Amino acid sequence: GNSVTQMEGPVTLSEEAFLTINCTYTATGYPSLFWYVQYPGEGLQLLLKATKADDKGSNKGFEATYRKETTSFHLEKGSVQVSDSAVYFCALSDRAAGNKLTFGGGTRVLVKP
Amino acid sequence: DTAVSQTPKYLVTQMGNDKSIKCEQNLGHDTMYWYKQDSKKFLKIMFSYNNKELIINETVPNRFSPKSPDKAHLNLHINSLELGDSAVYFCASSPSLAGATRIQETQYFGPGTRLLVL
Numbered sequence: 563g564n565s566v567t568q569m570e571g572p573v574t575l576s577e578e579a580f581l582t583i584n585c586t587y588t589a590t591g592y593p594s595l596f597w598y599v600q601y602p603g604e605g606l607q608l609l610l611k612a613t614k615a616d617d618k619g620s621n622k623g624f625e626a627t628y629r630k631e632t633t634s635f636h637l638e639k640g641s642v643q644v645s646d647s648a649v650y651f652c653a654l655s656d657r658a659a660g661n662k663l664t665f666g667g668g669t670r671v672l673v674k675p
Numbered sequence: 676d677t678a679v680s681q682t683p684k685y686l687v688t689q690m691g692n693d694k695s696i697k698c699e700q701n702l703g704h705d706t707m708y709w710y711k712q713d714s715k716k717f718l719k720i721m722f723s724y725n726n727k728e729l730i731i732n733e734t735v736p737n738r739f740s741p742k743s744p745d746k747a748h749l750n751l752h753i754n755s756l757e758l759g760d761s762a763v764y765f766c767a768s769s770p771s772l773a774g775a776t777r778i779q780e781t782q783y784f785g786p787g788t789r790l791l792v793l
Contacts (some may be wrong), residue, residue, distance in 0.1 A: 598784070604786065655782070660730040661723070
């Protein structure tokens with residue numbers, strides 16, 4: 563079956579620090595990959611996505627590249643802000659299984675001023 | 676305008692009660708989903724409907740029954756609530772399944788319904 567593994571948090575950083583959240587996946591097919599973000603007390607928002615190998619998704623200064631050879635989709639941001647404090651979820655979608663999203667366990671990020 | 680909306684936002688109820696959560700999307704999407712997020716933030720799909728037809732039905736107790744009166748709505752009814760049902764329930768929608776391009780897989784989530792069973 564499909565699975566997504568991402569680094570456990572919490573990750574605590576100072577403002578303007580570099581952020582990396584590792585995400586690796588296993589899939590039987592050829593999935594699309596996503597990063598979702600959940601701000602405190604809110605729902606899930608799509609942060610970025612990539613649909614094929616070597617695609618780079620980017621949004622709000624965050625980037626992730628679909629690496630088929632390493633089955634990874636690591637999230638990076640060069641300079642974080644306090645407002646980036648949230649829980650980040652890596653996910654893959656499986657079209658063969660009705661477009662079901664399989665999520666990683668989430669990584670809580672806390673950015674301190 | 677809210678794209679995917681859920682009501683209620685908070686729901687506190689007693690064990691054994693029956694409750695419903697409603698979801699509506701105004702994006703014109705064909706496919707809708709229910710996910711459950713437990714206290715450790717772990718997210719897992721429960722159901723999905725495509726054009727009112729059940730597509731995904733994960734291993735969920737049959738106390739949970741989804742209903743899709745039209746493709747813009749997917750409601751979740753829960754019978755005989757148990758303590759372990761306490762969670763945040765998220766509704767989501769995506770454009771299409773049949774003949775979908777990769778772009779159409781993207782799911783858009785509602786704000787969640789926080790259910791607490793006492």
